[in-house]
Amino acid sequence: MKTWKPALALLATTSVLLAACSSNEDDKAEVSSDPSELKGQTITVGSWKGTEAEVTTWDKMLKDFTKQTGIKVKKKIYNDYQTQLQTDLVGGTAPDVFYVDAFLSPELSKQGVLAPLDDYMKQTKDFKKEDYYAPAYKAFTAEDGKQYGLPKDYSTLGVYYNEALLQDAGVSPDDIPTKSEDWPAFLSELKDKLPKGVSPAITTSELARHLFVMEASGTAITDDKGYAVLSNPAQIEQLQPIVDAYKEGLIRRPADLGQGWAGDSFGAQKAALMIEGNWAVAHLKQNFKDVKFGTKETPTINDKNGSMMFTVSYSMNAQTKFKAASWEFIKYAAGKEGMKIWADGAGTLPSLQSVASEMKLEEDPIKAPxxxxxxxxxxxxxxxxxxxxxxxxxxxxxxxxxGEVSLEEAMKKAEKTANKDIKTQLNK
Amino acid sequence: MTSVPHSNQQPVVPTGRPPKPKKERARKGESLQGYTFMLPTILIMLVFTLIPIGYSLFLSFTRVNLFGGVSFEFTGLTNYSNALQDERVWIALKNTVRYVAFVVPIQTIIALIMAAVLNSGIRFQNTFRTIYFLPTLTSSSALTMIFMFLFSLNGPVNNALVSVGILPEPINFVNETQFALASIMVMNIWATVPYYMTIYLAGLQDIPKSLYEAADLDGANAWQKLTKITVPNLAPITNYVILMGLIGCFQLFDQAYIISGGSGGPNNATLTFSLLIYQYAFKTLGTMGYASALAILLTIVIFTVSMIARRLNKEESHY
Known part of the structure; x- marks a missing residue:
């Protein structure tokens, strides 16, 4: 037992040290009335690498920011964003401003590691939050009603069609139904006209793509406490057509065709239609130059438009020592000037409506949907x-x-397992 | 069974000298010197191994929030009792044990046979040794990517099998529930066999030639020499290989993670124990305590199985 004593002592010391490291500072907003006094300060901004175009544009934007404000920016690039950011946050070494994926926003804001931006926005002149696309802005509004980040850009899902394949099949892009209810009949007709081995449609099958389909029934996938609701008959009814179409060979997943993601399958001309995000546009243009394609909005469900939105914010570290400078950066990068440079260079969609209309994106035939x-x-x-x-x-x-189990059984099982885990682990 | 003499075995000579009072001071100085030399290693061990182990043991009894203001809530054995009632834990354990039960014996046997062949004096022996060792030098995630390509739907393996006529149509080895874990097994055997083969090769050098010569004189054939001389003499090496194999296999993570994208699917087919720990440690916030408890449970499982394996192997050995 003797040998345990030093070990225990060490343990106690570590815990105390860890606790000491993370004492809360006051979380008052600091907005500099005279930005020139921030000159010479250095803030760290955390991001992930992204595409080649994103890397170049990121540098360009940071340079412009430093030129305008005199605030220097140190880059911190994450390779494994979620794991590394968590480690940094726990260790107290997280950047002053960092990307937050909307998916993680509720968990992180609940942990108190993000600074609410409401006071900053209020104290900033001419700050128009209405200019952001509402779903993108609300993705970072927490349950407590506070705003924990401003969207830097966003991506949505749309329909891609291969012009050559449709033409050979004698189908015009205008024939692609705008109502999802008409899709099964259209796809099975298309299947007979396509060459053997080409799937009519391809899409990834995961909750990140199906959430809006399930919720088209009017039932949310979580109840007010956060428990999963996946097997409501109305939800099953919405999902069933996807399962049926898959069983009939009308839809394939990229993995079924032996590819890592749908963009590669579509590029390899293994499918005539694809439901994917706008990130596939750049990928197709770069890697599959010969493939001519067009895009459309995702079909309506019950006559209502729907799609998924993936968005990422600039959020402020609650522990940052450079609050004013950090806000300057967020204001710039998620504001008109920074976002224009970013959207122009990186090819992403700007989350500010004014920037989108300035860039005339609604007239861009590929990006408009x-x-x-x-x-x-x-x-x-x-x-x-x-x-x-x-x-x-x-x-x-x-x-x-x-077809190993029925959709209802699968969803009941997923719901049950998830809820058991939520109950025991998150103590709801 | 005939008993085999061990000419190479050294008798155990106690190296410690009886303490002599007048040399006490010198000895003290010597041991101080020894500790000084070891200090860097001890420090590194302490910081990167012992403290984390102690800390995770501590965490496993708490519900912990490491973010912002660190808060510990001591929950006793709750994490452990939750784990035992968690269906996913049992599925993960079942998958992992199934994996271990297949991979460890097969990789040990193949490694032994390949080492014996490569030690038998065939032509280009060294070239073969080098080639066989290559997979071990490659990182396991790179191997997984290569393997996924080889076994993908349009990959070379499927093409070959279909064109030869063994398969009517290509099989989706990586994404079908019933093949996913088996694919990982094959891949891991392929990747780790060379490493253990090298260890066996080293062990084979220690077996005296005279044993084989004597066996030749007695008219033993190759199989008899393998089972009666090589295998028994390699027992300590086998022990090591099995232990390392068990530990490595129980910790299977990267292949399962890459193939399932971290979810452990399809339908829990690739949910391994380490993947489960990872999910709770990094994918869900606020469950670090539960993840620690699972890690401790995995340690206990590995420890128990290793001890049993060592015991069984010892009984068969000739030492």
């Missing part, structure tokens, strides 16, 4: 229990697709 979805898409964010719910859904849904 995705921009339009910005007004009505469902953000990929659902409280702090979504990571568990999505994990179980993605685990069980494939079994239903393959």
């Amino acid at each position: 995705f921009v339009k979805a910005g007004a009505y898409a469902t953000p990929w964010q659902k409280g702090d229990t979504l990571s568990i719910i999505a994990r179980e859904y993605n685990n069980q849904f494939p079994a239903a697709l393959k």
